[in-house]
Every structure is written in structure tokens, then in C-alpha cells.
Amino acid sequence: MYSTLFKSTTIPVLQQAVQFNQARHTVLAGNIANMDTPGYRVRDLSVEDFQKQLREVIQKRHAPSQPESIGGQLNRLTGAKPRDEAEVVREPKTILYHDDSNVGVEFQVTEMVKNQMQHNMALTIMNNQLRLLETAISERL
Numbered sequence: 001m002y003s004t005l006f007k008s009t010t011i012p013v014l015q016q017a018v019q020f021n022q023a024r025h026t027v028l029a030g031n032i033a034n035m036d037t038p039g040y041r042v043r044d045l046s047v048e049d050f051q052k053q054l055r056e057v058i059q060k061r062h063a064p065s066q067p068e069s070i071g072g073q074l075n076r077l078t079g080a081k082p083r084d085e086a087e088v089v090r091e092p093k094t095i096l097y098h099d100d101s102n103v104g105v106e107f108q109v110t111e112m113v114k115n116q117m118q119h120n121m122a123l124t125i126m127n128n129q130l131r132l133l134e135t136a137i138s139e140r141l
Helices: 002-007 011-033 047-061 070-078 105-140
Strands: none
16 A cells, blocks of 8 residues: 555655765765876766656656556666666766866866755655655544
């Protein structure tokens, strides 16, 4: 009963967004940690690819026939690979420096702040939904 109740909400979607933001934060922090490493190239997780895959799963969720649960589909988005093996985008979005690295600390910090804001927003929405479910359950008892 409870698993059906949770799957009918956006909690599984929010959970995957939180996991993606946590994995991306680790990659971005690694970029800053290697800022002074000669030849280090910036890595990042593709936000666009994640959003595209998430959109496809949500659209399939609203389709009339649904052989796989939303939770199973979403687990394939971020849970299928360990964080160390996550696909990374190797396109440099910053300038190339004389030591053959391309880590721009301002850009990386900006991306980390945006990522943290998305993470916090997803957690806040998830928390509010859990409180609504708790209120709905306690009112019926």
C-alpha cells in the first residue's frame, strides 16, 4: 500500500534529482581540488542528458500502459552506475591555461552554487510532500 502511495507522488523523481546533484557536486569539487594540477581537464556530469532522461521517464509514467514502475525506471538514470563510474562531459567551458589545465575557479564555484540550490530545492519539495502524506495518513487514523 505504502509503495503504491509513494510511487504516485513525485518523491521518486525528486530522489533521483537529489542523487544526481550529489554526484555532480562530487565531480565539481574534484575540479576545484585539482585546480593547480598541471594538465587537469574539467569534468562535469551532463545536466541536459539527465533532464532529458528524466523527462522521458516522466512521460512514460503518464502513458496508458506501464510495464515498469517509475522507481525502476528512475533507478536506471543515476543508480545504474556507481558515482566513480558516472559518465562525465569533458567539454571545456573555460579557457585553457599555460600549464595545459582548464579549471576556472569562478566558473566551478558558480556551478557548485547552482547545483547546491537545485539540491536544496528538491529536498525542500520532498520534505513538504512527505509532511503532506504524513498529515493525510494521520487524519484517517
